Amino acid sequence: MFLKRLDVSGFKSFANKTSVEFVPGVTAVVGPNGSGKSNITEAIRWVLGEQSAKSLRGSKMEDIIFSGSDARKAVNMAEVTLTLDNSDRYIAMDFSEISVTRRVFRSGESEFQLNRQSCRLKDIVDLFMDSGLGKEAYSVIGQGKIDEILNSKAEDKRKIFEEASGVLKYKLRKQAAEKQ
Ligand code: ATP
Ligand code: MG
Numbered sequence: 001m002f003l004k005r006l007d008v009s010g011f012k013s014f015a016n017k018t019s020v021e022f023v024p025g026v027t028a029v030v031g032p033n034g035s036g037k038s039n040i041t042e043a044i045r046w047v048l049g050e051q052s053a054k055s056l057r058g059s060k061m062e063d064i065i066f067s068g069s070d071a072r073k074a075v076n077m078a079e080v081t082l083t084l085d086n087s088d089r090y091i092a093m094d095f096s097e098i099s100v101t102r103r104v105f106r107s108g109e110s111e112f113q114l115n116r117q118s119c120r121l122k123d124i125v126d127l128f129m130d131s132g133l134g135k136e137a138y139s140v141i142g143q144g145k146i147d148e149i150l151n152s153k154a155e156d157k158r159k160i161f162e163e164a165s166g167v168l169k170y171k172l173r174k175q176a177a178e179k180q
Contacts, residue, residue, distance in 0.1 A: 001090035001131070003044075004097070005083040010075040011046070012039040015066045045140055047080040047102045048133065049112075049124050062106055079103045084133075091131055100124055129169045 002024050009017040013036040020029075020040065029037045042056050046064065053061050068074035080102055087096040093114075101113040112119050114127070128134040149160065162168040 001088060001133075002085050003082065004085045005081075006040065006043060007081040007083075008040075008043050008079075010066045010078040011043050011080050012036065012064055012066065012078075014039065014043075015069070015072050015075060041140060041142070043080045044082060047082045047100050048128060049102075049121050051121075061104055061110075062108075065104065065106060077103060077105045091127060093127065126169075129163070132164065 003022045005022065006020045007017065008014040008020075029040055031037055038057075042050075042064075046056060050056060053059060053063060056064055058064055065078045066072075066075045081099050083097060083099045084091065085096070086093065086098045089096075091098055095115060099113075099115055101116065102110070104110040112121055112124055114123060125134060132139050149157070159168065162171065
């Protein structure tokens with residue numbers, strides 16, 4: 001499984017539809033300060049379900065919608081689609097390509113899609129939970145994250161290992177079942 005493509009439109013500095021193609025191996029994104037490098041990683045975390053505007057450097061979710069520039073008017077919707085190559089069936093879905101889409105409108109309306117079919121945030125979180133990809137997973141390591149992991153409490157470190165080993169999913173399901 002690997003990230004194949006990211007399509008971004010109206011997300012932060014990406015006013016126009018912008019596509020980034022990834023190939024297996026290492027991809028480096030280079031550019032001057034403020035050109036949108038961090039916005040690309042934020043688009044990946046957002047489409048995978050990030051719910052905290054603060055962790056996307058905003059104060060409310062609307063802040064991720066392109067807010068206009070000298071040359072362009074603001075837009076009303078942000079949309080991100082992440083396409084994964086799943087030809088090895090690493091993710092438990094019988095498709096060789098999986099796309100995840102998220103949209104948000106200024107009105108506050110929002111939507112998630114899996115392979116272009118509407119779904120819930122929970123479906124996306126569940127699908128990626130064991131994959132090492134989800135929004136909280138260690139596949140996206142932001143600045144300061146390594147220090148945070150090293151300095152975290154033993155219980156929090158344990159959570160990271162539980163996710164990596166695939167145990168966390170069952171623990172959360174057990175907790176949910178016990179509540180009912
Ligand atoms: P650095 O090298 O400094 O880390 P970077 O390439 O990571 O820079 P980003 O932080 O990704 O740059 O991009 C910041 C730019 O995105 C800023 O110019 C900011 O104005 C712009 N930006 C962020 N949110 C929006 C928005 N909602 N609408 C328009 N532009 C936005
Ligand atoms: Mg940056």
